[in-house]
Amino acid sequence: MSSKQESFYIGIDLAWGEKNPSGFCIATPQKNKLKIIDIKLLYSIDEIIDEILKYKEHKLFVGVDAPLVVPNESGNRLVEKEFNKDFAKYKISMLPANKKLLTKYSPDIRSVQLFDKLSELDFKRDYKAQKTVFEVYTHSTIAMLWNNHEILPYKRKKGRDTVFIKEQLAIYKKYLLKEFSPHKILKQDLSDLRGKKLKDHEDMLDSLTCAYAMYYCQENEAKFYQVEGIDTFVTPISKWKVYMLKCADDTLYTGVATDLARRLDEHNNSAKGAKYTRNKRPVELVYYENCADRVDATKREAAIKKLSRKEKLELIDV
Known part of the structure; x- marks a missing residue:
């Protein structure tokens, strides 16, 4: 050895x-x-x-x-x-x-x-x-x-x-x-x-x-x-997460991922990032939640997307 x-x-x-x-x-x-x-x-x-x-x-x-x-x-x-x-x-x-x-x-x-x-x-x-x-x-x-x-x-x-x-x-x-x-x-x-x-x-x-x-x-x-x-x-525990990004134009984007670091890099540096974020770079991770599984993450993503901007900002600040 x-x-x-x-x-x-x-x-x-x-x-x-x-x-x-x-x-x-x-x-x-x-x-x-x-x-x-x-x-x-x-x-x-x-x-x-x-x-x-x-x-x-x-x-x-x-x-x-x-x-x-x-x-x-x-x-x-x-x-x-x-x-x-x-x-x-x-x-x-x-x-x-x-x-x-x-x-x-x-x-x-x-x-x-x-x-x-x-x-x-x-x-x-x-x-x-x-x-x-x-x-x-x-x-x-x-x-x-x-x-x-x-x-x-x-x-x-x-x-x-x-x-x-x-x-x-x-x-x-x-x-x-x-x-x-x-x-x-x-x-x-x-x-x-x-x-x-x-x-x-x-x-x-x-x-x-x-x-x-x-x-x-x-x-x-x-x-x-x-x-x-x-x-x-x-x-x-489960790798699945729902997350929010703050874009360069100050808008918010919500998505799901199993690897936040990799997904953030994709949003900022590759075509694998979401179409919405591609012309709003750089983006910043401002919030995430752990979820039980993919289904749970998808449901939570949909729920957050229905929130108003004010409600999303309140969630981020909690």
Whole structure:
């Protein structure tokens, strides 16, 4: 490894019990994608810590699909309550996390044990830290970034046979190939996998999504949820936005976009900008709202366009 400090993104799909393996991966940015440095299955918390320590001289961003801080004896944490309320529109929810439930799988709650050990190594729930750790969630990451705001049904449930699961995992891998450089796990033929081998493969894919969630949320649209007043869980949110521009002639233009920086550049510098703004350059972004999805953004765009200029200016000034 180079002596130069680099950034590494670590994904952990943590098994709740000690008998099952956890998916583990580590990746680093390479051009516009993440390059997979290592991906494997690990069993103990100590094994996971040992793998992380191999990169201790670098900036590390760890995403764990498991509850790291569990103060409540029963019921839901506030994290689950708030997330479930926010994501109900997408039919996405998180299971309750509490001591009574999690100690059935492991007396010490493995995810809490992992977090405690990472805290001793100076990992913090803060992207500005040299060592960062957050809870992440594969379902919301996949839905928000790749699967049109819907859950990808690749998990084993009643009514889903192996053929169906493999079809969904094939879709999953195509999504990951857009974000990661080519790697053997993303090219592996699913036809010969079944039972435990298929589940192990799924766990490693999930570790990639955990790592990517940390990478994406560092610089893009994300929402943080707190435990005991500290940001603890992070998830991507919808990219769709409705926005307003102030044109050179002082008129206002309203549109929708998934990438405001790119769209603003198009309005100012290319033929891809709206016909209305082409002879009114330069334009300035003066307002935007996050929207649940494309339909929501389009509806909100129409509503704003019906406002008077005075009402639009009042909205901008809020």
